[in-house]
Amino acid sequence: MSKPLVLVTGPSGFVGANVFHALLSAGYRVRGTLRSAKHISFLKNKYPAADAAGDISFAIVPDLQAPHALDEAVKDVDYVCHVASPYFTSANDPWAELVLPAVDGTKNVLNSALLAPNLKRVTVLSSFASVVDLEKNPRPGYIYTEKDWDPVTEQLARKDGFWGYHASKTFAERAAWELWAKEKPKWDLVTFCPPMVYGPPIHEVDTSRGIDGLGTSLKRLFTSIMGTDPNFKPNVAVPGLPASVDVRDVAKAHVNALSLPSGVSERFLLSQGVNYFEDGLAGLRAKGEKGLGEPGKKVNTADHFSLDTTQAREKLGIDFIPFQQTVEDTWAAAKELGLISA
DSSP: OOOOEEEEEOTTSHHHHHHHHHHHHTTOEEEEEESSGGGHHHHHHHOHHHHHTTOEEEEEOSOTTSTTTTTTTTTTOSEEEEOOOOOOOOOSSHIIIIIHHHHHHHHHHHHHHTTOTTOOEEEEEOOGGGTOOGGGTTOTTOEEOTTOOOOOOHHHHTTOHHHHHHHHHHHHHHHHHHHHHHHOOSSEEEEEEOSEEEOOOOSOOOGGGGGGGGOHHHHHHHHHHTTOOTTTTTBOOOOSSOEEEEHHHHHHHHHHHTTSOTTOOEEEEOOOEEOOGGGGOHHHHHTTOTTOOBOOOOOOGGGSOEEOOHHHHHHSOOOOOOHHHHHHHHHHHHHHTTSSOO
16 A cells, blocks of 8 residues: 655745654655746755655645646645745735735646545644734733634735735634535544744755855844844843743654545644743853853743644644754754854
8 A cells, every 4th residue: 555645836946844743753755836847856855765766756846826837736735735936925925925925836736636536634823813813912811722723904004014924824723724614524624823933944944155044034043143133242132022832843844644534624723832032041041152242131821922833732642842952953953053153
């Protein structure tokens, strides 16, 4: 009996690479969609045994927004993990640059999924941005659950890239659930809503650019803990959104969701809790690690909202990696890549 086949969008990205890795480790065959062929050799070289066994393959999809872009890629697949999504907050036209690409891309993935006869489940990587109510932040004492939705409007979405990003995640996830409810396919739908995602990079990194080559979330982590954020330097920064999750737990959630019982379609909040960057540095400071910023503020959780992750812990079996371990493992990975001096 052949291994189940999973289609993963965006396996060359920070989160997608971790999902790709976790699926292979769990015994799935994986087909990744890439905008071009330039990352194929890196992924094949990273998994030579899986490549030799025919367990990895790729589909070139230059534009996820193009109608029917994934019609060929979904053929014969058992599961779809839609991970690819832009993460940036600077835009001249947030509606056109952020919202429409996210919504159209998600709709295209699901419309193509309707054509796959053997499909059992689709997962969509959304975000805590589709959950949090920005205008009520920091909302001390409030506990967010899967029932919460960001009330962002189109008018706010057009205001700037920050609101546009939140709207892009909210409207794209809503579009997924609306399409699924309307079409009533045989397959189940699961969405994940993580806040800031940190953790060791295993994707192809342009090391010549240093920290800048890591992508938005990891670059933010390093500039914050190294005390180079211009708003806080020389001190360790205070995060705008103090909730986070380890990328390895996000990947584990994708894998474990595929084995949920048939008929289970749900949203899941993914988070290890609320921390400031300084809260993750106790171990590195104890070792006398060089390159860290001057000590910054530590979190008082009473000043902030919290997230109820009962669903993810009980139904997906996630025992969330503590923030300090995430920071230490990410720091070690960056040193290994030569992005920070030892």
